[in-house]
Amino acid sequence: MNLQHSLFLIATCIASVNLAYAEDPQPTFNTKQQAEIGKIAADYLVAHPDILLQVSQKLQEQEAAQQANAFAEVVLANKDALLADKNTPSVGPADAKIAVIEFFDYQCVYCSRMAPVVENVMKSNPSVKFIFKEWPIFGSRWHSSITAAQTGLSVWKERGSDDYIAYHNAIYKTGHDEGELTDKDIAEVLKKIDIPAPSPATLAQTTPVIDNINSLAHKLGFNGTPAFIVMPISANNKDRITVFAGAVDETALTSAINKASGH
Structure with missing residues (x-):
């Protein structure tokens, strides 16, 4: 001011x-x-x-x-879409009380920088559920952004959480983003972690999933990646919800998890 x-x-x-x-x-x-x-x-x-x-x-x-309160209200209004979409990859216990939800694009350089941060937070918080919203916002610029998202969703659907997170982390560990990630990189990652290429039928089913994630992101007011929501899964307490519209550090994510748990 x-x-x-x-x-x-x-x-x-x-x-x-x-x-x-x-x-x-x-x-x-x-x-x-x-x-x-x-x-x-x-x-x-x-x-x-x-x-x-x-x-x-x-x-x-x-x-x-005021902005945090407005975000929290929108989050609660879209709680089911955030937490209960079975087409969205998730890692963590079924009875988790806290969720960390990330909207990301594999071509996003800031998402790439956040990947090891998220990986560390996951290791430090095994009782928390991590939900990954594949949002390839750079798809119109680099088609492999969409390919990577479709492949990730297909791995989740066909093989489950362990193989999904292996794929997710391996894509980021290529170090390729901002247009450098290619379809060849994606194929090589699958081969390296011993996951077969998804079937064409499964890949085709991911299009409406990505469309729904895109719609959800806009409802929440996000206009870029990464974006994070940390929230309790069952409680409808706005004061325990944290929204990060951008990259954050490990301390901030951990503090948000503690806040969501009521500590």
Whole structure:
């Protein structure tokens, strides 16, 4: 927030005070008195600019809290699509109480950087369910983005969570993203981890799954990858939901898991 915006807010407050006086039986400030009050306030703020910084920080905190609350409401409204879609790959115990949901694209460089972070968090939190929403947003630019997502969903459907996470991590470990990941890379990864290529029929079934994930991401207000939601699976407590619209570090994810568990 800039100085002009802060002064405008303060001026609005002064006007509100004067209006309150106008509605009160007591005498109101006259024009000269209002001008003097405004000058005193402006001079004081110039002499104490730290107040403006405090006002700015407070407003930013309030805006962040409002945004977090709005995100949490949308998350709860789409809870079933986030947590109960059997076509979405997941890793973790069936009775998990906490879920970490990631929307990602294999061609996304920030998703690639997050991959080892997510892998470490998974190892440190074996009681948490990790749900992977394949969202190939770069598919119109690099078709292998779609191929990689379709292959991942097919591996999940045909072979389950262990082979899926092996595929998922192996794709990122190629180090290829931002257009460098190719169909050849995908085929070589499958061969390296000893997983047969998915059947054409299974691959064809992934198109509506990806369409649904894309629709869900837009409902949630996401416009890029990666995006994370950390939430309790059964409780409908908005205060325990955390949404990250972008890359985060291991500490932030771990803190969000603790928050979701009520700690």
